[in-house]
Amino acid sequence: MKILTAAQTRLADAYTAEQENITSLELMERAVKAFLAWFEDKFTSKTGRPVLIFCGPGNNGGDGLAIARLLHQHNYNVQVFILSTNGSYAPDFKANLNRLPEEIVRKHLQQASDFPEIPANALVLDTLFGTGLNRPLSGFITDLVQYINQSLATVIAVDMPTGLFADAPNAPEDIIIEADFTLSFELPKLAFLLPSKALYVGEWTVVPIGLSVKFISQAPSSYFYISPDVAAAILKPRPKYGHKGSFGHALLISGSYGKMGATVLSSRACLRSGVGLLTVYCPSAGYFILQTAVPEAMTVTDPKEQYTSQLPDISTYNAIGIGPGLGKASATHQLVKQLLETTKAPLVIDADALNIISEDENLKKSIPPDSILTPHPKEFERLAGIAQNDYHRLELLKEFCQEHSCYVVLKGAHTCIGTPVGTFYFNSTGNPGMATGGTGDVLTGIITALVAQHYSPLESCIVGVYLHGLAGDLVKAEIGEQALLASDMVSYLGKAFLEVQSYDHKKKKF
Numbered sequence: 001m002k003i004l005t006a007a008q009t010r011l012a013d014a015y016t017a018e019q020e021n022i023t024s025l026e027l028m029e030r031a032v033k034a035f036l037a038w039f040e041d042k043f044t045s046k047t048g049r050p051v052l053i054f055c056g057p058g059n060n061g062g063d064g065l066a067i068a069r070l071l072h073q074h075n076y077n078v079q080v081f082i083l084s085t086n087g088s089y090a091p092d093f094k095a096n097l098n099r100l101p102e103e104i105v106r107k108h109l110q111q112a113s114d115f116p117e118i119p120a121n122a123l124v125l126d127t128l129f130g131t132g133l134n135r136p137l138s139g140f141i142t143d144l145v146q147y148i149n150q151s152l153a154t155v156i157a158v159d160m161p162t163g164l165f166a167d168a169p170n171a172p173e174d175i176i177i178e179a180d181f182t183l184s185f186e187l188p189k190l191a192f193l194l195p196s197k198a199l200y201v202g203e204w205t206v207v208p209i210g211l212s213v214k215f216i217s218q219a220p221s222s223y224f225y226i227s228p229d230v231a232a233a234i235l236k237p238r239p240k241y242g243h244k245g246s247f248g249h250a251l252l253i254s255g256s257y258g259k260m261g262a263t264v265l266s267s268r269a270c271l272r273s274g275v276g277l278l279t280v281y282c283p284s285a286g287y288f289i290l291q292t293a294v295p296e297a298m299t300v301t302d303p304k305e306q307y308t309s310q311l312p313d314i315s316t317y318n319a320i321g322i323g324p325g326l327g328k329a330s331a332t333h334q335l336v337k338q339l340l341e342t343t344k345a346p347l348v349i350d351a352d353a354l355n356i357i358s359e360d361e362n363l364k365k366s367i368p369p370d371s372i373l374t375p376h377p378k379e380f381e382r383l384a385g386i387a388q389n390d391y392h393r394l395e396l397l398k399e400f401c402q403e404h405s406c407y408v409v410l411k412g413a414h415t416c417i418g419t420p421v422g423t424f425y426f427n428s429t430g431n432p433g434m435a436t437g438g439t440g441d442v443l444t445g446i447i448t449a450l451v452a453q454h455y456s457p458l459e460s461c462i463v464g465v466y467l468h469g470l471a472g473d474l475v476k477a478e479i480g481e482q483a484l485l486a487s488d489m490v491s492y493l494g495k496a497f498l499e500v501q502s503y504d505h506k507k508k509k510f
C-alpha cells in the first residue's frame with residue numbers, strides 16, 4: 001500500500017471526483033459514511049454517551065458536520081462546536097452546516113470561556129483540522145486542544161489528530177490532539193508510522209473511500225505500507241519435485257558463552273522458514289546445545305570454547321546470517337572483517353556483528369552490496385549516528401542504505417525497511433508483546449532462510465518482517481502480550497506462512 005503526502009491526497013480527491021463525475025461534497029459524504037460504519041461498530045448509540053464534535057473551518061470540519069447529521073439520524077446524542085475564525089469556511093463546510101438538522105445543539109467557540117464541559121464518558125470527535133494543516137496551531141486553538149487533551153473523554157481524531165503534520169516534522173513544543181483513536185481515509189499517513197507520534201495518533205484505522213486506484217498507482221512515492229497482499233504475492237509455492245537442495249543452504253554464525261539461546265532461536269526460525277539445509281557455526285561450548293536443541297541443523301564448531309574466532313569455509317552457502325549472541329571478542333571482530341571481505345554469499349547482519357561494524361569505519365566501508373542489516377534503533381544509532389527526530393532518522397536510514405548499497409531493517413513497532421534506492425517499507429504486523437529478548441534473533445533466522453531460498457533482498461526483508469510480526473500476532477491472539485516468548489513465535493511461524501498463503505487476492509482478505 002502506497003503512502004501519499006497530504007498534497008497528493010488532495011489531488012487524489014480532486015481526480016476521483018472528476019473521474020467519477022461526482023462533487024467533492026459527495027466524496028465527503030462517502031468518507032463520513034465510511035467513518036460512521038467504523039464508529040457504530042465500536043461505539044453503539046445504545047450506550048447513550050454524549051458525542052461532542054469540534055469542527056474547524058475546512059473540509060475536516062465539514063466531515064464533522066456531516067458526521068453529526070448521520071450520528072443524529074442514528075440516535076446518538078450529538079453536540080456540535082464550531083471554531084470561530086477570522087478566515088472563511090470551506091464550501092463543503094457551509095453545505096454541511098446548512099444540512100445540519102436544527103435539533104442538534106451547536107455553539108460557536110470564540111474564547112476559552114465558550115468551551116463546553118466535557119463529561120468523562122463523552123466521545124469527542126476531533127474534526128478541527130486534518131490534512132489541510134499548513135502551520136503549527138497557535139493562539140486560542142491551542143487552548144482548545146489542550147482543554148480537550150486534559151479531559152477524561154475518549155478522543156477520536158477524524159483523518160488526522162489536529163495539529164499533527166501528515167508528513168513533515170512537528171516542533172517539540174507544538175500543541176497536538178492526543179487521540180485515543182484515529183480513523184483516517186483510504187491510506188495511512190506517514191506520521192502514523194513514526195514512534196514519537198504514537199501519543200497523538202492512538203490506535204489508528206484506515207477505511208477505504210474509493211479514491212482512484214489509477215491515481216494512487218501512478219502517484220510517485222518513496223513510502224509503502226506492507227499490506228497482506230504484498231507479502232502474499234511474493235511468497236512462492238514449493239515445487240512438487242523440489243528437494244532440499246532447491247531451497248538453499250544457509251550458514252548461521254552465532255553464539256557465545258551464555259548466549260547460545262540466541263543461536264537456538266535463530267536456527268529454529270531459519271529451519272521453520274523453509275530453508276533446505278542449515279549449518280550453524282558456533283563456539284565449541286555450543287556443540288551439545290545445538291545438536292540437542294536443534295537436531296535438524298548441522299553444527300560446526302570454532303576451536304574457541306566461548307566465542308567464535310576463525311571464519312570457517314564459507315564457499316558453499318547460499319546465504320550467511322551473522323550476529324545473534326555473537327559477542328564482541330577481538331578475535332570475533334577479525335572473523336567479521338574476514339567475512340565482509342571474502343564472502344560471495346549474501347549476508348544478513350544482526351546484533352553484535354552490527355556493533356562490531358559500528359566500531360570500525362573500515363568495516364562499514366566493506367559491507368558487501370545488497371547485504372541486509374537488521375538493527376534495533378540503538379544499534380542503528382551506533383551505525384549511522386544520533387537522529388534529532390523520526391524524520392531525521394528516516395534521512396539517516398536513506399543515506400546509510402544509499403552509501404553502502406544495502407538494505408536496513410530498522411526494527412520496532414512498524415519496522416521500517418530502507419533500500420539502496422531510497423524507498424521505505426513499513427511493516428503492518430507485530431505487537432508490543434514482541435518487545436522481549438530473542439525476538440530479533442528469530443527475525444534474523446527467518447530472513448536468512450528467505451535469502452537462501454533465492455528471494456531478492458527486498459523480498460526477503462518484506463516477507464520476513466511481515467511473517468515475523470504475524471507470528472507474534474498469532475501468539476498474542478492465543479496467550480496475550482505479556483507471556484509472549486520468542487520461542488512461541490518460532491512455533492507459530494507455520495501458521496503465519498499458512499495465513500499468508502491463504503490470502504485471497506480477489507476478496508482481498510485472508
Ligand SMILES: NC(=O)C1=CN([C@@H]2O[C@H](COP(=O)(O)OP(=O)(O)OC[C@H]3O[C@@H](n4cnc5c(N)ncnc54)[C@H](OP(=O)(O)O)[C@@H]3O)[C@@H](O)[C@H]2O)[C@@H](O)CC1
Binds near residue numbers: 013090130
Ligand atoms: N480523500 C480524503 O482523504 C478526503 C478528505 N476529506 C477531509 O478533508 C480534510 C482536508 O480538508 P482541508 O484541505 O479543507 O483542510 P483542513 O484540515 O480542514 O484545514 C484547512 C483549513 O484550516 C486552515 N488552517 C490550516 N492550518 C491552520 C492552523 N494551524 N491554524 C488555523 N487554521 C489553519 C486553512 O486555512 P488558512 O488559514 O491557511 O487560509 C484551511 O481553512 C481531510 O483531513 C479530511 O478530513 C473528506 O472530506 C473527503 C475525502
Ligand SMILES: Nc1ncnc2c1ncn2[C@@H]1O[C@H](COP(=O)(O)OP(=O)(O)O)[C@@H](O)[C@H]1O
Binds near residue numbers: 351415429442
Ligand atoms: N512495540 C512493538 N511492536 C511491534 N514489534 C516490536 C515491538 N517491540 C519490538 N518489536 C519487534 O521485536 C523484535 C525485537 O528485536 P531486537 O530488539 O533485536 O530483540 P533481541 O535482540 O532481543 O532479539 C524486532 O523485530 C521488533 O520489530
Ligand SMILES: [K+]
Binds near residue numbers: 129130157158
Ligand atoms: K482532525
